[in-house]
Amino acid sequence: MKRNRFLVITILFAMLTLIVGIAPSMAQEESLLVWAPPENSAAVTELGALFEEEYGITIEVQEVPFDQIADDLVNFGPVGEGPDIIITENSRLGQLVANGALLPLDLSDISDLFNPSALNIFTYQGETWALPFAWENVALIRNTDLVPEAPATWQEVRAISEELQSSGTAQYGFVPLFGDPYHQFPIITAFGGYIFGVTEDGSYDVNDIGLGSEGGLAGAEFISGLYQDGLADPDMDNDVVLELFAQGELAMFITGPWFSQRVIDAGVPYSVDPIPGADGALENGRPFSGGFGFAISAFSDKALLAEIFIYDFLSTQEAQEVMITAEEGTVLTRFPAFNGVDISEDPNIQGFIDAGASAMPMPQIPEMGSVWAAWGNATRLIGQGEDPTESYSNAVVQIEQAITDAQAEDSE
Amino acid sequence: MSTNTRLARSPDGGRATPSLENAGIWAVLLKYLGLAALNAMALIIIYAFLDDDNLGLAIVIIVITVFANVVTFVPRLYPIRWMAPGLMLVILFVVYPVLYTIVTAFSNYGDSHILTKSQAIELIERRQFVPDTAQSYSWDLYQNEAGDYGLWLDGDDSDGNRVVAFAIMGEPIQEVETDNEEPPELYEGFRLLTVGEQAQAMVQLQNAIFGTGEDTAAIANRRQAARPLVQQYVFDEERNAFLDQETGSYYLANDKTGFFVLEGGTSSDRLIPGYRVGVGLSNFQRLYEDRTLLTPLIDVFLWTIVFAILSVITTFGFGLFMALVLDHPFIPFPKIWRSIIFIPYAIPGVISILVWRALLNQNLGLITNTLFELTGYRIPWFTDPWHAKSAIILVNLWLGYPYMMLVCSGALKAIPSELYEAASVDGAEAWQSFWRITLPMLLVSVGPLLIASFTYNFNNYLLIEVLAEGNPPIPGTSTPAGYTDILISYTYNLAFGSNQGADYGYAAAITIVIFTIVALITLFNYRYVARWERVGESV
Numbered sequence: 001m002k003r004n005r006f007l008v009i010t011i012l013f014a015m016l017t018l019i020v021g022i023a024p025s026m027a028q029e030e031s032l033l034v035w036a037p038p039e040n041s042a043a044v045t046e047l048g049a050l051f052e053e054e055y056g057i058t059i060e061v062q063e064v065p066f067d068q069i070a071d072d073l074v075n076f077g078p079v080g081e082g083p084d085i086i087i088t089e090n091s092r093l094g095q096l097v098a099n100g101a102l103l104p105l106d107l108s109d110i111s112d113l114f115n116p117s118a119l120n121i122f123t124y125q126g127e128t129w130a131l132p133f134a135w136e137n138v139a140l141i142r143n144t145d146l147v148p149e150a151p152a153t154w155q156e157v158r159a160i161s162e163e164l165q166s167s168g169t170a171q172y173g174f175v176p177l178f179g180d181p182y183h184q185f186p187i188i189t190a191f192g193g194y195i196f197g198v199t200e201d202g203s204y205d206v207n208d209i210g211l212g213s214e215g216g217l218a219g220a221e222f223i224s225g226l227y228q229d230g231l232a233d234p235d236m237d238n239d240v241v242l243e244l245f246a247q248g249e250l251a252m253f254i255t256g257p258w259f260s261q262r263v264i265d266a267g268v269p270y271s272v273d274p275i276p277g278a279d280g281a282l283e284n285g286r287p288f289s290g291g292f293g294f295a296i297s298a299f300s301d302k303a304l305l306a307e308i309f310i311y312d313f314l315s316t317q318e319a320q321e322v323m324i325t326a327e328e329g330t331v332l333t334r335f336p337a338f339n340g341v342d343i344s345e346d347p348n349i350q351g352f353i354d355a356g357a358s359a360m361p362m363p364q365i366p367e368m369g370s371v372w373a374a375w376g377n378a379t380r381l382i383g384q385g386e387d388p389t390e391s392y393s394n395a396v397v398q399i400e401q402a403i404t405d406a407q408a409e410d411s412e
Numbered sequence: 413m414s415t416n417t418r419l420a421r422s423p424d425g426g427r428a429t430p431s432l433e434n435a436g437i438w439a440v441l442l443k444y445l446g447l448a449a450l451n452a453m454a455l456i457i458i459y460a461f462l463d464d465d466n467l468g469l470a471i472v473i474i475v476i477t478v479f480a481n482v483v484t485f486v487p488r489l490y491p492i493r494w495m496a497p498g499l500m501l502v503i504l505f506v507v508y509p510v511l512y513t514i515v516t517a518f519s520n521y522g523d524s525h526i527l528t529k530s531q532a533i534e535l536i537e538r539r540q541f542v543p544d545t546a547q548s549y550s551w552d553l554y555q556n557e558a559g560d561y562g563l564w565l566d567g568d569d570s571d572g573n574r575v576v577a578f579a580i581m582g583e584p585i586q587e588v589e590t591d592n593e594e595p596p597e598l599y600e601g602f603r604l605l606t607v608g609e610q611a612q613a614m615v616q617l618q619n620a621i622f623g624t625g626e627d628t629a630a631i632a633n634r635r636q637a638a639r640p641l642v643q644q645y646v647f648d649e650e651r652n653a654f655l656d657q658e659t660g661s662y663y664l665a666n667d668k669t670g671f672f673v674l675e676g677g678t679s680s681d682r683l684i685p686g687y688r689v690g691v692g693l694s695n696f697q698r699l700y701e702d703r704t705l706l707t708p709l710i711d712v713f714l715w716t717i718v719f720a721i722l723s724v725i726t727t728f729g730f731g732l733f734m735a736l737v738l739d740h741p742f743i744p745f746p747k748i749w750r751s752i753i754f755i756p757y758a759i760p761g762v763i764s765i766l767v768w769r770a771l772l773n774q775n776l777g778l779i780t781n782t783l784f785e786l787t788g789y790r791i792p793w794f795t796d797p798w799h800a801k802s803a804i805i806l807v808n809l810w811l812g813y814p815y816m817m818l819v820c821s822g823a824l825k826a827i828p829s830e831l832y833e834a835a836s837v838d839g840a841e842a843w844q845s846f847w848r849i850t851l852p853m854l855l856v857s858v859g860p861l862l863i864a865s866f867t868y869n870f871n872n873y874l875l876i877e878v879l880a881e882g883n884p885p886i887p888g889t890s891t892p893a894g895y896t897d898i899l900i901s902y903t904y905n906l907a908f909g910s911n912q913g914a915d916y917g918y919a920a921a922i923t924i925v926i927f928t929i930v931a932l933i934t935l936f937n938y939r940y941v942a943r944w945e946r947v948g949e950s951v
């Protein structure tokens with residue numbers, strides 16, 4: 001038995017030395033790790049094959065859900081488990097930059113290859129943080145049988161609604177998406193509302209919350225009026241709206257290119273129009289624009305290689321086309337950020353892009369996080385028939401409180 | 413070892429047969445090999461954790477590994493061996509997370525403070541800058557036969573004159589006279605690399621320095637090389653501060669707020685990112701002082717309790733009813749019915765909830781439309797507080813009653829039929845025997861399950877979030893809250909909601925408070941169960 005124990009201990013140590021010795025020397029090939037959301041991972045894998053062919057470097061793709069990429073990068077990056085490159089939305093820039101998680105990019109050489117709006121979306125605190133491949137904004141979808149002329153103002157939209165309803169032609173002229181501030185923002189901005197004021201140096205002033213401004217309240221009042229007078233009904237989400245549109249019971253609604261195919265499938269004659277303005281205020285409502293791009297992790301120890309991938313490879317038409325190509329038999333769901341990508345075949349995209357002429361990038365600052373919940377609740381309350389001024393003013397109070405709390409926490 | 417001893421004292425009077433002895437050796441060998449593999453794996457993991465600054469997890473793994481070894485080697489602890497795997501997993505997946513949550517609750521772990529101090533220092537020390545006095549160039553990469561790399565540098569000096577140079581690692585940088593705009597294919601035995609070859613070399617050259625002594629050049633990024641390239645922030649251990657080599661000023665580490673703050677500057681002049689520090693009770697203080705939080709909190713808390721109690725009562729009541737019905741001898745094929753009724757429980761909750769959400773949709777929902785046709789009233793399921801609350805209870809009833817039914821049918825079978833016979837002899841009616849016999853006897857066995865169900869529903873985030881997202885909102889609150897929000901959904905949205913990033917310290921503090929509440933309620937409930945059990949004994 002003693003012999004046994006001796007044998008066992010010898011084996012134990014042999015295994016230990018073997019495994020501990022081997023472990024560090026494993027892996028370490030020339031490769032880049034990219035975190036891509038499920039909707040892009042196939043495209044990035046395809047890109048990886050192209051890149052490997054041209055540069056001899058493998059691209060590993062890991063699928064990470066969009067809303068986890070930023071959180072996971074700041075948590076896994078520092079312990080060496082993070083990627084070299086991520087795909088990110090512009091709305092996450094504030095969080096990523098606050099955690100020092102991204103390397104700034106210098107796109108000056110290649111900027112004229114890209115749509116300036118798409119580049120602008122990824123500019124934050126004076127630096128560009130990602131190379132865009134796609135962007136998007138909403139537009140007004142109109143049933144051209146029911147409404148032959150595009151309305152220029154929201155007042156006209158309301159008049160059309162009343163007429164369609166009273167003549168019995170259609171149940172609704174226009175309905176806002178219930179409780180959805182993102183889709184209602186272009187209406188609010190048409191009346192002069194905004195989220196954060198802008199200071200002289202172009203940065204956001206988080207102490208100036210524009211939902212409670214005269215324009216913001218006028219927008220809220222207008223939306224409230226639609227519900228109060230029975231021109232719109234609560235609890236109408238995308239599915240309801242698209243269904244009503246297909247039935248010819250709804251003439252107009254706001255949506256983005258992601259529902260382009262469903263709009264076509266509705267089978268009614270339609271047009272993609274710019275967002276109407278408001279009498280005495282803006283000529284066009286301003287939708288949010290959002291973007292999707294590749295960014296380099298500050299925790300990567302292969303930054304120079306990642307830069308080759310971004311600057312040399314992703315700025316080519318070939319690579320950008322892979323990222324933007326629609327699935328067989330469907331239409332594009334986002335706009336290409338690269339000028340050279342041909343979109344003339346697509347029935348809707350140009351309409352959405354035109355509607356985006358007045359778009360503004362969604363504020364990337366972390367304070368935006370405090371806005372959504374409060375604003376969303378106010379939007380719902382208006383849909384449920386509560387007083388618009390009270391609802392919006394209270395949302396402003398909630399946002400101010402959340403921002404003060406966050407600031408107090410950071411400054412001691 | 414002890415296995416062996418036992419085998420040696422096998423029934424045939426201690427005269428172990430060779431085959432048995434062999435089996436013993438193999439069993440022992442297998443055991444020790446298993447342990448060796450475990451130890452080796454643990455060692456790798458421990459190294460990895462220590463390397464990542466994760467002392468807590470490393471200690472846990474050490475404790476577990478030592479425990480496994482002690483249990484294996486000390487014969488007296490033989491019985492514990494059967495519990496060991498379970499205990500190890502409990503330590504790893506229950507004890508450690510609980511401790512970690514507690515530690516986190518006393519820190520500022522969250523956005524801007526994700527990194528530990530040493531990680532933050534490491535990240536900030538990576539940053540480099542091109543000094544005003546430095547020459548910056550565009551670069552191209554060369555390599556000679558021996559595999560050494562050379563850097564072709566081409567740029568303009570401050571007077572706008574073109575300067576070209578060639579740099580090799582460990583050798584003085586040579587100035588080059590050339591009129592050619594393009595870099596040459598060959599230069600002194602060095603060959604210009606293609607973009608693909610450059611890419612291959614990039615990982616090696618990530619931090620490479622070309623030139624020698626005072627005169628060096630390095631690649632700053634894809635666009636630019638600098639001569640020299642200088643590390644921007646150097647950490648000074650003694651001063652506990654970063655020296656900014658560009659400006660010469662210091663950023664002092666403030667270990668209370670977890671930021672490096674500019675000496676003499678305001679608190680917003682700081683380096684990004686900050687780091688994780690202990691902040692004492694301030695997360696709990698914030699929870700307590702946050703008046704914005706407290707006002708809706710009472711509404712939310714009351715609804716949480718009402719929701720959990722109603723969920724238990726409705727699911728148990730209906731489940732018991734179905735169990736009794738199916739228990740009745742006149743019902744044909746009870747097994748088939750039971751299986752069919754159990755189906756809702758077998759379908760993943762998210763799917764059922766989403767289906768219900770569609771059925772109850774105010775405009776297109778099948779149920780809403782049918783009721784509208786019948787009654788002329790369109791039920792505002794998710795825009796009216798009371799309707800929303802009843803919708804939640806109804807859907808939870810659908811999700812929960814099959815389980816209760818199954819549990820009850822089992823428990824009903826366990827009630828001795830003599831009790832009913834005796835009752836009927838005494839002239840008890842069916843109703844009486846239900847209240848006096850069935851229910852008390854049932855509660856003895858099902859009671860703990862009801863408490864578990866209460867605790868589960870108290871934290872039933874999935875149902876609330878998927879069915880109604882806490883809506884409809886409560887008007888006029890000082891922080892966003894909805895009528896159907898329960899404690900867990902309300903606080904989750906507060907700490908992590910709507911893309912606002914993460915505040916783990918605060919969330920951990922909230923978790924501890926919620927845990928305390930649930931624990932107290934559960935304790936209270938168990939007292940009641942004890943009473944039921946006494947009732948059970950006396951029946």
